[in-house]
Amino acid sequence: MPVTSGVNHALRAGKAGADVIASTGMEAGGHVGELATLPLIPQVVDAVKIPVIAGGGIADGRGLAAALALGAGGIQMGTRLACTVECGAHINYKQKIVEANDRATVVMGRAFNDASRGYLNSYAQTLLDMEKTGATREDYIKFNANRSQRGFVEGDTEQGRILFGQIAGLIRDMPTCQEVIERTVTEALEVMARLGGVAASASRS
Numbered sequence: 001m002p003v004t005s006g007v008n009h010a011l012r013a014g015k016a017g018a019d020v021i022a023s024t025g026m027e028a029g030g031h032v033g034e035l036a037t038l039p040l041i042p043q044v045v046d047a048v049k050i051p052v053i054a055g056g057g058i059a060d061g062r063g064l065a066a067a068l069a070l071g072a073g074g075i076q077m078g079t080r081l082a083c084t085v086e087c088g089a090h091i092n093y094k095q096k097i098v099e100a101n102d103r104a105t106v107v108m109g110r111a112f113n114d115a116s117r118g119y120l121n122s123y124a125q126t127l128l129d130m131e132k133t134g135a136t137r138e139d140y141i142k143f144n145a146n147r148s149q150r151g152f153v154e155g156d157t158e159q160g161r162i163l164f165g166q167i168a169g170l171i172r173d174m175p176t177c178q179e180v181i182e183r184t185v186t187e188a189l190e191v192m193a194r195l196g197g198v199a200a201s202a203s204r205s
């Protein structure tokens with residue numbers, strides 16, 4: 001399934017024969033484009049004729065209901081599912097998600113044509129400084145070597161590459177994937193029922 005971060009991207013994926021696309025806002029963990037989920041999804045939904053899976057900043061049933069309201073056919077959760085029992089990343093990585101607040105992440109590497117969102121640690125700060133001081137892409141590639149291994153596998157949360165999204169500030173536990181899916185769907189149904197009630201009473205008055 002192609003992952004897209006803008007309307008042009010999505011149109012190209014549709015023309016190339018994709019049956020479904022994911023569209024991910026820049027709140028997301030990992031590689032990002034420039035649009036946030038809220039403006040991105042309805043524009044992509046209106047532009048293409050295939051189902052759109054919304055990602056970026058979704059970690060609970062409120063996010064699922066919002067994505068459906070924007071016209072998405074489903075959701076893609078990255079940061080939420082990375083902080084589960086089943087995720088094979090180092091426990092220190094998952095612990096950083098649990099401890100994160102709303103401002104814990106930053107987009108890094110845009111100057112090197114490799115923008116990604118992750119935890120603002122010493123590694124990320126050095127990268128941001130390199131962007132400001134005119135480092136080359138070769139410098140970046142050299143600096144980045146083995147940083148994912150250090151972060152995700154070895155659990156070095158200061159010098160390793162620790163990717164997660166802005167929604168980490170909402171995540172406070174490490175459940176199983178099954179628990180995440182079940183409570184996300186249950187909460188989305190509650191939200192939609194509540195909104196349905198609001199709509200029904202508005203149409204009666």
Ligand SMILES: Cc1cc2nc3c(=O)[nH]c(=O)nc-3n(C[C@H](O)[C@H](O)[C@H](O)COP(=O)(O)O)c2cc1C
Pocket residue numbers: 003024027028029030031055056057058076077078079080082163164165166167
């Ligand atoms: C640690 C991490 C690694 C990721 N790796 C990939 C990847 O290899 N390919 C990809 O298409 N998306 C990747 N993503 C993005 C997710 O598939 C998803 O689009 C994104 O995490 C959704 O936003 P969220 O993190 O706010 O839930 C990654 C995300 C994270 C957090």
